Amino acid sequence: MIVAATDPGAREVLRAKVLQMGLPCDEEARSAETLERSLDLLDAADSALVVIEQHEQVTLAPVALGRGVPVLIWPTNGRPRLAGFTRRTTHTPGRMTAREREILGLVAAGTSNKQIARVLRISPNTVKFHLTTLFGKLGVTTRAEAIAAAARSGELSL
């Protein structure tokens, strides 16, 4: 988790809040450039969350959102909210888990939820749960849309 704020005081407040919640604070960034560097260090595949001070959402949030990293905007006095211009920016298809990818492949092969459950030795409810999460990440509501959306980003082979 990265804490980003240009003002050192604000940065300290955010850091304290993050630690108070029992979350790790891996990096601190004081500008767009240092944020870029911190994101490079943390590897985009890692589910890094960037905590940003409210007044800086315009300058700092796009840096992280552009890489598909979720952003939490936390005013120094107030409640945090998850940023994202659409659902798709906070959950890019690149953030699909291996399990979700496996399940989507089976959906594309015309397999029913129950058959998927049997193949993967998980419960049908777990299959449904994975699909719901996956639909959210892809910003879709149907199985057919999910296949098309994942194919468009190269996440699903054709």
Add this chain to the structure above:
Amino acid sequence: MPASALLQQLSEERATLADTLVPRIVTVLAGRRRSLSAIRWRPPYLITAAEPLGGVERVAWHSPYGPEAEADAQRAEVVATDLTTDVAVIRTSTDTNAQVEAPPAPALREGLRLAETVAIVGCDPRGTLLRWSTVSVAGGAWRSRRGGRIAQRLEFDGALDARFEGALVADAAGRLAAMQVSGPFGRSLGIPAETVERVLRAVEQHGYLPRPYLGLRLQTLWLDAAAVAHLGRRSARIPVITGVEAHSPAAHAGVELGDLIETIDGQEVDGVDAILRALGDATPGAELVLRLRRGGKAETRTLKVIERPRTAC
């Protein structure tokens, strides 16, 4: 003829027509509170909308007759859900004592005309549903965004609720013309009988619906004006290969990472959706000719479509 007599005659004609259609419609229960309509297409098959089924494998179904109908619900197996055309095929077991004998194969109607009057007949657990409607869009053949080839673009007047998903659309002569599904913005769409037949025949042949597969991963690139002119293309969008699965048809044909796909079977493709469409009705065993652009040079590769393996993702 006095106006009242005309009206009475029309009303009776409509009721008579509805009577002939009702034996052909059943309700399908997919999950606890979800019911949709289904058409008894020909024994032992029921046809309904694929998307609302949401991947269930077994459903219960019953015809709309009598208060005991629901108690008599029978189990049936969903044998294929074709998301490209939204057609689901359900196989009923023929040995059980059906409450009402399945009607024989229907007379099909192709090519509905604009402004024709149609009866849309559905069924929910409480009984028959019917809406008289008008063909408000009657276009030519089209491809759904999911790659399905649909014989005719059909829309009907007014919006219908979810209970009418999978409902039967009949023309004024009582012939089976389409299946009703909900489209975007609450539109009432028709999947033509011809398209349903195509999917059903594939299922009859194999027992299920094999999905086509090439083993390619793709993304869409945007070319600049100079590149568009140089390649002699109409579209600035072009699919690029971002992955080739091992031992896949694409790998066997020598397709490489970074190849641009210019055409498939001579047709210019303008992105991943175009590939989805091209693949949509290619059945396993068919061959697709891809013209590729690799390092500035044109290459041609023939890919043999296989059935999508379950391990592919």
